[in-house]
Structure formats: C-alpha cells, structure tokens
Amino acid sequence: MTAGFAAGALLLSACLALASYELIRTSLIQERERTAVRAAYFNATIVNSGISGDQPDLLAVLRSLDTGSARRPVLRRDGRWYARGADSGVTDAIPTGLREVVEGGRPAVQRIQAADGPALVVGVPLAEGTAFYQVDSLTELAGTVRTLGVVLLLVALATTAAGAAVGWYATRRVLRPLAQVTRAARDIARGDLSARLDAASDPDLISLTSSFNDMVGELSHRLERDRRFAADVAHELRSPLQTLAASASVLTRRRDGLDARTATAASLVAAEIQRFQALVNDLLHLARSDQPAQREHVAVAELARNVCRSRRLPDELVTLVDGTAEQWHVDRSRFQQLLGNLLDNAVQHGGGPVAVRLGAAGDICYLEVDDEGPGVRAEDREMVFARFVRGWAATARGDSEGTGLGLALVAQHAAAHQGQAVILDRPGGGARFRVELAGCLR
DSSP states (O other), X not given: OHHHHHHHHHHHHHHHHHHHHHXXXXXXXXXXXXXXXXXXXXXXXXXXXXXXXSSOOHHHHHHTOOOTTTEEEEEEETTEEEESXXXXXXXXXXXXXXXXXXXXXXXXXXXXXXXXXXXXXXEEEOSTTEEEEEEEXXXXXXHHHHHHHXXXXXXXXXXXXXXXXXXXXXXXXXXXXXXXXXXXXXXXXTTOTTOOOOXXXXXXXXXXXXXXXXXXHHHHHHHXXXXXXXXXXXXXXXXXXXXXXXXXXXXXXXXXXXXXXXXXXXXXXXXXXXXXXXXXXXXXXXXXXXXXXXXXXXXXXXXXXXXXXXXXXXXXXXXXXXXXXXXXXXXXXXXXXXXXXXXXXXXXXXXXXXXXXXXXXXXXXXXXXXXXXXXXXXXXXXXXXXXXXXXXXXXXXXXXXXXXXXXXXXHHHHHHTTOEXXXXXXXXXXXXXXXXXXXXXX
C-alpha cells in the first residue's frame, strides 16, 4: 500500500510537473520571442531612417541603438556585414536559409545555438539590398527554464515522499486492527485464553472486536468446561481404581496359592489396573495443562538428572551444552513431567534413551532426548503429539503399553512455555525428540 501511494503520487506529480514545465517554458519563450520581435522591428525602423541618405554612417547608426548586452544588431548591405564592434561569431551564427528569406524581402525569426548559448535571430528586410538582423541571447532564459525544471523535480520528489508517508500512515492505520487480531490469535494459540481485543482502539471495528471477543469467550468457556469434565471424571475414577488396585494387589500377593489360569488372570488384571491408573493420572495432568505456566528459576541440569534417577537411568545421559545457562525460567513441574514423558517414551518405544541435551539457541532454550529405536516416520511426526495416538512402531509391535497421552502432554507443556515439540532424525539412527521453550533466559 505504501508503494502504491508512492507510485501514484510519483505518477501524478510527474504528470503535473511535466505539464507545468512545458506550459511555463512555452509561455516564457513565446513572451521572449514577442519582446525580441518588437524590439527588432523598432530598431529596424531606426536603422532604416538612419540609412536613408546618400552617404549614411552605418556604424554610427548601429551604435545609436539601445540594445543592452543581450541583443547584438548587425546589418548586411550589398553583401557586406556591419556591426558595432568586432564580429564575435554573430554573423556566422545566422543561418543561411534565414538570410535568403530576409534578403528575399520577407521578415523571419529562428532560434539557433550560438557559440555562447541559445539565441533568437530576428531578420527584417529594409531598403533594397539591405537587411537588419538582431541576435537575442536566450542564455538567461535557458537558465530560468533549468531552474524551473529543478524546482518542479524537487516538488515531484517531495510529493512522492509525501504520498509514501500517507501510504505508510494509511497502512499502519488500516492494518493495526489486523495486527491486534494476529497478536491475540497467537496468544490464544499458545494457551492464553485471556487475550482480548480493545474495543476502544478503533470505533469503526466495534462489530469485529465484539465478535472476536465473544468467540474467544465462548471458546474459553467450552475448553474450561471440557477441562473440568475431564478432571471430574478422573477424580471420580480414582476412588474405585484405588479399591481395584488394592484388591489386585491382594490377588497378586497370593498368586502362588492359585491355579495357573487364575494366577495369569490376576496378573493381567493388576497390569491393566496399573495402566488404567496411569491413564487417569495423565487425564488429570492434561486437564490442568491448559493453565498458564508457573515459571520460576530452576537448575534444569540437576532437575533432569533427578528425573533420570527416578527412572533408574544413569546421570551421565544429561549434558549441558557449552555456554548454556544452568538456571532456566520454567515451570518446574511441567518441565519435570515433559522430560519424564520423553524418557518413558524412549524406554517403551525407542529402545531406551541414549542422550539428554540441554542447550540454548538465541533466546530459545531446547531439550533433546535421543533414543536408539526405529525412529519416527516423517508422515507420523505431527500426529504422534495428538491425544490418544501411539506411534507406528508401537502399533506394529502390538504394544499395549502407554496411554497415548504422554507426547500430547509434552506438546501442551511446550505450548505453555510459548514453544513447540518436534521430532528429528538422530544421526546414526533412532529418533531425536526436541522441545523448544521461549522466554527461559530471563
């Protein structure tokens, strides 16, 4: 839009400047020509009167003319030139065609390029065999026209700049509401459902602002309702699950006194109840994951080592990339859970974790967990972060472990930190799960 305004202003100002230049230039030249012709005829009348005698003094007659420094009169009589002073190329500048016309008995006017610049030649026939010529210098007029051209060019450039400024202002004015909508939508996508548009910022867009805020309010209400429903269901399931888990524990402890089929059934029931409990816990975490992150300064390397120890993994897996700050501004519980979920995913589906890296690139902190499994196919890399979705490798093995919510929680926790979770190929084989977190180096 700015370029369009600038181009339009340039085109308009250029057209006006060219039209004005041509009109003023033509008017000045025509006025100068009329003045030169009147002066030439007046001087020709004086010269004609002065040479009417038998022995006229032609030079005296020419010197009697009041022509100033810009006009140079010359006389041609009987094939000879007469001037008031030494001939400085004036007679040579008079075109032959013009002389032929004037000496043929007709007056003539022609613009020429003399040695000292542009000039206007006016020829007036006098008595037989005599012709009067007056050469008017147009150098001063040419300078005036050049100055006029420069002024009009500067005006055109100033108009173009003004047009660009108007376009820039109009663009900012028009796109400001869209920028606000974009920022609000980005905040909402990152989990901040309190983002709203200011209705007072632009009275012309009250309808859009109200509709957007109503939409966000309705979305927030629905998400909150779904979150509460999931939390309520999970809480309601916890009590009977605890009873079932206690009963299954009793059966498991007494499996030696049971027959083989009953013992196997008791083991399966205990395993499924344990999996069910993990699912309920994940549902509770998922229901709480829509809340804003409670950030604090955390020694992430030590926290990562503690998470590894809790899963009986070696501390040596964790490395802090050189130059990376040891303290990150993150939500401790979210960071702990997303790392734990990545480690559990590597153990269950990736052949076990082989490296945990903590680093920073610019103002983005990242956590990487490498495994030595079969990797994740390119077409599945976005899908695996969805809820209740398990990877192709787990499905191909017929693996029933896992709830399908672990990586979804990783993505949710990353979004709560204005970041994202992605899957890359690990050099040498396997998968690399990378979680990027923004605003961690405050």
